[in-house]
Amino acid sequence: MLDLAEFISEYSNLWFYEVYDEGNSTQWRNALEYNQPYSSYIPNIYTQDTLNLDTLSLEEVEPSGIFSIQKYYSELDSIQAVTFTMNFALLHTILESEYTGLVGNRNYGTFLDQARCVRAMMDATYQHYPPNQQIVEDNAPEFIMFDYYPFRYVNPDSAMKDSVPDKMCDDDWLFLVDHFEEGIDSTVIPAAVENCPVFFYPQAFGCAGGPHMFDSLGILDYPSYLHRKPAPQEFRMLCNLALLHQAKGIFPYNLCSYTAPPTNENRMMSSLVDRHGIPFDAPYEDWVYTGRWPDSTLEYIRPDSLPPWRSGYDPLYTLPTVPDTSGEGQKKTEIWMEWLFQPYADLYSNTGTILAEVKTIGPEMHDLWWAEGDTCDAASMDWGGGATPRILWSQSSRCSRTMLRKPVIFTTWTGTASQTPIPTRSRSTPGTCRAAPTAAPGCWITPGGSLWKEHGTGTIPSTPSLIPWMPVREDYANWWIPGILSLQT
Numbered sequence: 001m002l003d004l005a006e007f008i009s010e011y012s013n014l015w016f017y018e019v020y021d022e023g024n025s026t027q028w029r030n031a032l033e034y035n036q037p038y039s040s041y042i043p044n045i046y047t048q049d050t051l052n053l054d055t056l057s058l059e060e061v062e063p064s065g066i067f068s069i070q071k072y073y074s075e076l077d078s079i080q081a082v083t084f085t086m087n088f089a090l091l092h093t094i095l096e097s098e099y100t101g102l103v104g105n106r107n108y109g110t111f112l113d114q115a116r117c118v119r120a121m122m123d124a125t126y127q128h129y130p131p132n133q134q135i136v137e138d139n140a141p142e143f144i145m146f147d148y149y150p151f152r153y154v155n156p157d158s159a160m161k162d163s164v165p166d167k168m169c170d171d172d173w174l175f176l177v178d179h180f181e182e183g184i185d186s187t188v189i190p191a192a193v194e195n196c197p198v199f200f201y202p203q204a205f206g207c208a209g210g211p212h213m214f215d216s217l218g219i220l221d222y223p224s225y226l227h228r229k230p231a232p233q234e235f236r237m238l239c240n241l242a243l244l245h246q247a248k249g250i251f252p253y254n255l256c257s258y259t260a261p262p263t264n265e266n267r268m269m270s271s272l273v274d275r276h277g278i279p280f281d282a283p284y285e286d287w288v289y290t291g292r293w294p295d296s297t298l299e300y301i302r303p304d305s306l307p308p309w310r311s312g313y314d315p316l317y318t319l320p321t322v323p324d325t326s327g328e329g330q331k332k333t334e335i336w337m338e339w340l341f342q343p344y345a346d347l348y349s350n351t352g353t354i355l356a357e358v359k360t361i362g363p364e365m366h367d368l369w370w371a372e373g374d375t376c377d378a379a380s381m382d383w384g385g386g387a388t389p390r391i392l393w394s395q396s397s398r399c400s401r402t403m404l405r406k407p408v409i410f411t412t413w414t415g416t417a418s419q420t421p422i423p424t425r426s427r428s429t430p431g432t433c434r435a436a437p438t439a440a441p442g443c444w445i446t447p448g449g450s451l452w453k454e455h456g457t458g459t460i461p462s463t464p465s466l467i468p469w470m471p472v473r474e475d476y477a478n479w480w481i482p483g484i485l486s487l488q489t
Contacts, residue, residue, distance in 0.1 A: 101158025101224030
């Protein structure tokens with residue numbers, strides 16, 4: 001760690017180390033799949049406690065493990081202290097019968113395992129050496145990361161067996177998005193208990209070439225569950241879902257394209273830009289001599305053969321017509337390459353706009369949570385001494401699980417400030433309001449908080465448009481009001 005600190009001392013803006021990428025799933029899988037004596041120790045993050053046989057419980061971070069040691073000394077280094085954290089992969093299981101064309105079950109644990117290993121990280125400690133000193137210090141991370149990449153291929157032969165081609169938003173697509181939402185909840189909620197932020201890596205890559213995409217005869221035959229590059233609207237949706245589930249940061253993965261091992265299944269993974277950081281739609285002369293792909297086995301596949309650009313897959317995208325490349329000379333190749341790479345550039349071309357939206361939406365979503373059980377949230381009424389009363393709250397339902405972040409509708413009434421009532425209705429009985437223990441149709445609450453009957457003085461809408469409700473105050477727990485009103489005088 002000392003050598004590392006000296007090496008990075010010139011980088012004054014270095015934020016954090018994320019060294020053990022997907023360390024939770026790696027150690028869990030190594031213990032389950034390999035029989036080597038020390039496989040369950042790699043990486044050395046969690047203890048060797050097991051649930052059964054070789055299945056690690058992941059319920060405690062090893063206080064004297066390599067991860068704990070590196071984290072402790074990195075964050076206390078006298079030359080340059082740097083935050084040390086970890087990216088969590090999703091522990092979950094997908095059965096062969098649950099995803100079209102899947103060969104064999106994907107047994108990567110459960111959502112419960114996911115929550116357990118996150119809680120363990122929240123309770124992490126560091127055990128000083130030698131252990132007999134029994135000096136233990138808190139070693140929980142300042143923040144953690146989470147990734148899950150739900151946009152995958154469906155084997156074309158499998159998809160066609162039932163004469164139902166795969167397409168965006170089909171059952172397989174929805175199944176993996178649901179897994180993502182359950183998985184991020186299983187990560188964010190245990191971390192939130194300890195006020196630990198979670199940053200999310202949205203998928204920005206997919207397989208776009210290489211032997212792994214073809215059968216033994218050289219025919220395109222990509223396997224099911226192989227990553228595919230998302231369309232811009234899918235990337236936007238993934239960012240928004242992460243914000244909705246309380247992710248506090250968005251780190252698109254990955255910026256540069258790359259090749260992936262093992263040697264027998266080499267594949268070209270297309271990301272936001274090419275292997276050399278050059279946009280895919282850059283002028284031909286900017287990249288043609290750089291080696292956009294290493295060799296002929298890793299050439300990019302023409303986009304009309306792959307989702308999401310293939311015809312019929314994405315209803316919002318139309319691939320440009322294949323160009324006329326008849327004729328001779330270098331220009332023919334240039335025209336073809338411009339057509340080939342234009343779709344690969346689509347995600348990067350839209351990323352700036354999408355991340356600008358994230359920057360706008362993120363603060364609005366901050367600290368909005370589910371209300372559970374007997375939690376009853378009271379609205380705050382702000383009269384402000386002016387003529388226009390305002391109710392400062394978004395909608396919620398009383399004493400039940402609900403999201404505190406649905407859209408609100410603004411409704412306008414006319415009348416004077418003293419005469420304009422705030423309509424209320426019982427959530428359980430639309431059209432009525434309640435003053436426990438009786439229900440009285442047509443009840444209202446005035447800005448001052450007193451009851452006001454229908455057909456009283458002032459102008460009252462005969463059929464007001466009432467939207468999601470919540471109680472006015474603690475002592476008005478059985479009264480419900482529209483989420484936000486603007487009362488115009």
